[in-house]
Amino acid sequence: MTGVLLSWIETVAAVYAILVAAYAVTCLIVMRLNRQIAAAKIQARQTPRQQIRRDQRQSLLSLLAIATMFGTGHWLYAELGWGWRPAGGLAGSVLAFIGSLILFDTWFYWFHRLIHTPALYPRVHRWHHLTVTPVAWSNNSDRLVDNLFLQSYWLVAHFLVPAAPLVLLAHKLYDQVTGIIGHGGWEHGGAWCRPPSPLVSVTHHDQHHRYFRCNYATHFTVWDRLMGTLHPEHDAEAKRNIAATAKARQGERVAAE
Ligand SMILES: [Zn+2]
Numbered sequence: 502m503t504g505v506l507l508s509w510i511e512t513v514a515a516v517y518a519i520l521v522a523a524y525a526v527t528c529l530i531v532m533r534l535n536r537q538i539a540a541a542k543i544q545a546r547q548t549p550r551q552q553i554r555r556d557q558r559q560s561l562l563s564l565l566a567i568a569t570m571f572g573t574g575h576w577l578y579a580e581l582g583w584g585w586r587p588a589g590g591l592a593g594s595v596l597a598f599i600g601s602l603i604l605f606d607t608w609f610y611w612f613h614r615l616i617h618t619p620a621l622y623p624r625v626h627r628w629h630h631l632t633v634t635p636v637a638w639s640n641n642s643d644r645l646v647d648n649l650f651l652q653s654y655w656l657v658a659h660f661l662v663p664a665a666p667l668v669l670l671a672h673k674l675y676d677q678v679t680g681i682i683g684h685g686g687w688e689h690g691g692a693w694c695r696p697p698s699p700l701v702s703v704t705h706h707d708q709h710h711r712y713f714r715c716n717y718a719t720h721f722t723v724w725d726r727l728m729g730t731l732h733p734e735h736d737a738e739a740k741r742n743i744a745a746t747a748k749a750r751q752g753e754r755v756a757a758e
């Protein structure tokens with residue numbers, strides 16, 4: 502019994518260490534990249550320093566909740582043999598990765614809409630929206646119960662997708678890194694997320710924090726387009742912000758020469 506408990510604690514601790522490291526390193530890199538394109542900041546408002554500290558503190562707790570769910574899911578798969586076994590080979594891994602992206606985006610979109618309803622919003626999701634001008638550190642600043650809605654995917658992912666553990670970890674890291682960039686306050690997208698590309702830009706989630714009742718998805722703009730929840734100015738603003746970043750990069754290059 503002690504051995505079983507110990508292996509579960511070790512798994513959760515390892516996932517927590519990976520997530521905290523990814524959080525800290527990505528935030529520092531994004532802030533450095535932001536400074537190089539300072540003129541292209543999306544919102545004019547500055548984020549109060551105590552709000553950033555609040556988000557940093559809460560993120561460490563929130564990442565522990567995510568690590569507990571992800572780690573438990575992995576532990577059930579690896580120690581008890583629960584969940585779907587993956588198809589072998591590179592093609593199987595690529596398909597599982599794409600399948601997991603689509604499934605998680607669907608999970609996130611619908612649960613995110615649910616926690617924006619008046620019955621749930623005040624107790625579940627309001628905390629995350631108290632930061633109207635998000636910064637990279639805001640990505641994981643959520644209440645515990647918010648994570649139970651949006652991040653519990655990682656607890657059950659092995660029962661939904663026949664994916665190898667490394668494939669799910671790669672997806673979680675993709676989600677972590679793109680989430681941090683998405684809260685960073687500067688558009689970093691290029692051709693890959695310029696509308697009509699289905700991939701979200703920074704503008705997509707920045708608008709969610711500014712306008713509140715739009716842009717609920719996390720990886721793709723597809724659900725928002727299908728359900729009519731994409732902000733009417735989304736495509737035009739994303740293109741403007743992408744162009745502003747390109748111009749700021751050009752200006753930096755000229756200044757450096
Ligand atoms: Zn929200």
Ligand SMILES: [Zn+2]
Pocket residue numbers: 629635640684706710
């Ligand atoms: Zn957010």
